[in-house]
Amino acid sequence: MYTRNRVLIERVTPIVDDGSYYAKRVINDLLRVEADLVSDGHDIINGDLKFKVPGSKVWKYMPLQLHENDRWYANLELKEEGTYEYTVEAWVDYALTWQHNVRRKVESGVEIKVELKDFLPIATQLSHKAKGKDKKWIEDFSRLINSQKLYNKAVELAISDELELVLRKYPVKEYATEYDRVLRVRVERSKAEFSTWYEFFPRSASKNKNRTGTLKDAESQLKRIADLGFDVVYLPPIHPIGEEFRKGKNNSPSAKKGEPGSPWAIGSKHGGHKSIHPDLGTIKDFEKLVATAHKLGLEIAMDFALQCAPDHPYVKEHPEWFKWRSDGTVQYAENPPKKYQDILPIYFETKDYKNLWNELLSIALFWADKGIRIFRVDNPHTKPIRFWQWLISEVHKKYPDCIFLSEAFTKPKIMQALAKVGFTQSYTYYTWRNTKYELVEYLTELTKGPEREYFRPNFWPNTPDINPFILQDGSEHAFLTRLFMAATISSNYGIYGPVFEQMVHDSIPGKEEYLDSEKYEARYWDWDKNNRLIAMIKLINALRKIHPALQQTFDIHFCNIENEQLIAYHKRSKNGDEHILCIVNLDPYNKQSGMVQLPLHRMPSNPGDNLIIKDLITDNSYNWHDEWNYIELTPTLPFHLFKIHFKS
């Protein structure tokens, strides 16, 4: 326990759970690493950020700067995708301490003849490390000291910035302390942080009322979806659907003849998770769909739903992958007294778990081989968290650009744990956060707490599973505001397409479930329909593409606005150049007005400056001179999307 290291390194950030998991960033982000450097006495301390770029085994170094109150930082540009490692080292810097003391003495008029000589051992160390003109500079300075002539010149050099530069360039790290952990940040492609999702069921994609849709029909929808400004098309499972215990329309316990069942009851005599439902088409059709999507700038996201129908081939081939009961039947899913006999959970703790896990991994790799790089994972919170950690890291070994969206609507700590172990994005509680208080509280948790380092929200106003009460009266105001806030608060957002666009809202009475849900039957939509909501979706998606402040989630500030029905938030682009101010009227029935306060501390602006405020929705411009400004919004057009221009 004897040690001469004098600096303690504490509270290094970003850190996720003491370094057990990686922090997340996207390409070209600036990573700000901070640390407390604590030492005794009055000597000058110094520190480096140590880091390895992805794939490299070589440590690189970047000097830490003092921020305040013993907290230091360095900003690292993340120029490569992959995993960076980083840690911190720090030491008492004897050379800088010497110069610091000499400067104070010279300022106080104290002679420093002895101090100059005290420098010579430091100079010797330095001249071994320094190169080129730096080496020469040090050697010249040493000779000057040794000559004992030109004292004033020697003093001038001793306190000079040139000397400090050399001392900082070649630090002599005696008794350096190294932070006791190596932390990691995973740098992903930009779509991990900025994506616009559209979900639809291929079997409802037919324009012909006489037959259900196929992958080819789905393919023919892609052009329109791309035109609307989406960039990810998420398809519910396209695999064969179980026939045993199949559910009927509106989740009735047994299907009538011809009813297609739920796509999430995967597997039948036609195959399992690596097969395509014969009614939808073939693997070739699928590959063509993926190729067409790519041409249109779209990516196909596949559903990754790890459960089996009773007639899934796995059940016969690998009975040990399921839990068997004392009566010789397989355990089906239950929520007593409810029975889900069409769904057999996989038994992740089976003795044969290694083979099981490898097979499940092979499903993801199979589809990745077919060009899929985005998986929307169904109910990951009902499978072991460590399984996901393993699976995602294994997929990333071969396909580092794979994105996993966690569909875990469950308790907060479980949702967080799934994000920590590797999920790229996560569904959120946004779907049920309607009032200003709820939204501000939830966004503060997501964007200001420890979650911001690893949990990337993806906001959905609706899903096939959730027809939220706020949309159930079909009011255009609700559809508009829920869409607008999802798309402008969160850089990742999505809609369950045709149902949302067409403001479908009939529910099972008293429940947040759709009536005649597409989960249990094919539907026919008027895919050529147009309405004001669809036009607004297109406009907002287009604005998202050209305004970087909307392409990130974490720089958000809720502005004071003196009306509980009005919510206002200010967002900046990552480089700080673009300033967006969004204001929403949450009241579906009344015009609302109030004074909004500009967050001047976040702006290159002072009270009294003339700002030009341009509404990107209406193209109207306003001149604002004050910190507080009057706002008025009707339910008909219930939001402003202001871009703020600062006069130079």
Place this chain on the structure above:
Amino acid sequence: MYTRNRVLIERVTPIVDDGSYYAKRVINDLLRVEADLVSDGHDIINGDLKFKVPGSKVWKYMPLQLHENDRWYANLELKEEGTYEYTVEAWVDYALTWQHNVRRKVESGVEIKVELKDFLPIATQLSHKAKGKDKKWIEDFSRLINSQKLYNKAVELAISDELELVLRKYPVKEYATEYDRVLRVRVERSKAEFSTWYEFFPRSASKNKNRTGTLKDAESQLKRIADLGFDVVYLPPIHPIGEEFRKGKNNSPSAKKGEPGSPWAIGSKHGGHKSIHPDLGTIKDFEKLVATAHKLGLEIAMDFALQCAPDHPYVKEHPEWFKWRSDGTVQYAENPPKKYQDILPIYFETKDYKNLWNELLSIALFWADKGIRIFRVDNPHTKPIRFWQWLISEVHKKYPDCIFLSEAFTKPKIMQALAKVGFTQSYTYYTWRNTKYELVEYLTELTKGPEREYFRPNFWPNTPDINPFILQDGSEHAFLTRLFMAATISSNYGIYGPVFEQMVHDSIPGKEEYLDSEKYEARYWDWDKNNRLIAMIKLINALRKIHPALQQTFDIHFCNIENEQLIAYHKRSKNGDEHILCIVNLDPYNKQSGMVQLPLHRMPSNPGDNLIIKDLITDNSYNWHDEWNYIELTPTLPFHLFKIHFKS
């Protein structure tokens, strides 16, 4: 990376810096350990606190209870001094899960014949673990299930609390997760948390104006100090004082003949840190002083000041323990342009540092052998933090009851680091926190943040180094309130005795330094003097001894009180039984009044209850019925120390 463990264990508390350091408690405290247990799915999870009592190698187990939102806890009684280790393990409990599901099915009227049989493998596991009547209970239940008769009886047992008790008593921990660190809590004697300090200079203890004080004079003061209710007597260094570069009265650069110098300039031809100043007496005198103190219920705290006068024997005997300059002189302490030539800092990074550190350790052990168990460490922040970690742990190996008080008036993170590495108590910024805002903010940091686990404040209204501005006009009000708040907010507090008692307040103009400071000369005090302040010190110290709410620091709540000059705080004893409410008028000139809010959420009381409020200072009693109550305080008696009695 394959693992079938399904529970993640996160955020275990108490924890200091990820477990690098121990948390601190005192004997008979209850340690509340908490942890997040996070798992997939809907199975029942279960967990244990694992702990080792001091000196034992055997893990013991205590079940965790669910608190809320996936947070679990256990309360461990700390019955022994020393270091406890603790960690957490958790698992999916298949047996409890089985019973949980069976109970839900029975409640819903579902038949459980198959489920009963599903239990048999669990019963087999259990019967291997269970003993005595538990084993028999399980075997009887198994037989009942196997017989397939008396179905209703089997159901009754299946859902019974008796079965749950057995399942909880013999948990089958399959695929248990263990928290990846073992944490520590050091349990110390109660004086670590509750102590009342009195500081005085033995050389000023003489009642004879013709000579300076000795250890014998100091001994004769102990009775009075014990009567005043103090329990720790802290003496500034009693070692030989350097003669070279000795400082004179009022810190003048050179002493005149006969001036005694600063006790902190340690070492001369008469000896060093293991010697007694010949003017003070002998080691025998010292041992007698210690023995007399013990008889009076006092402990002597020694100053541990690791620096040397230029004529300290170490300088000649171990020149390598000091820093030598290029002109052949030893580096003295400096704060340019100031020079402290009477003080040579020790060179902790010397090549010979192992011998140096061992010698410094031997000083502490030398005095501990003489009966000293409390060290007040002078300026620990100018010596390496890791040195203190080593030294304190080495002393604790032989003298586990040793208390170290850190005299580090420096930046917050350094003060915190010293507390983390082992200092028992710490001086604080209390000396400069005067306004209500300052006090509330500072106490919130000390008692509600992470520091509460390791940083024990010791509040001093003054020290020989600090004559704070608030005391410099000598107002009785200031002395009374500063004393009262130190003694009632912090369970550890102390005064720099005669100077404080007698309201000495003359300062070097414009500085917080005493004029004619005892640091540089012997003083003569009227030790028999009495005044109102001394009477109040005696009363408050006596009240501290009988009121457990004042014997702890961390359960404190600042009450709303509608006057910026009035501060009110509510404290409870650790068992929750005693409730104390202190109110102070901070205004030295005016009567102040206002309404104070009782923190009912911290009390066994409801609005409208009749409370009897007794002022322990005046013995007056009041009846309060309301949440808000009127308070009025004059500057003459500027505080209430209320004990709250709740009627049953």
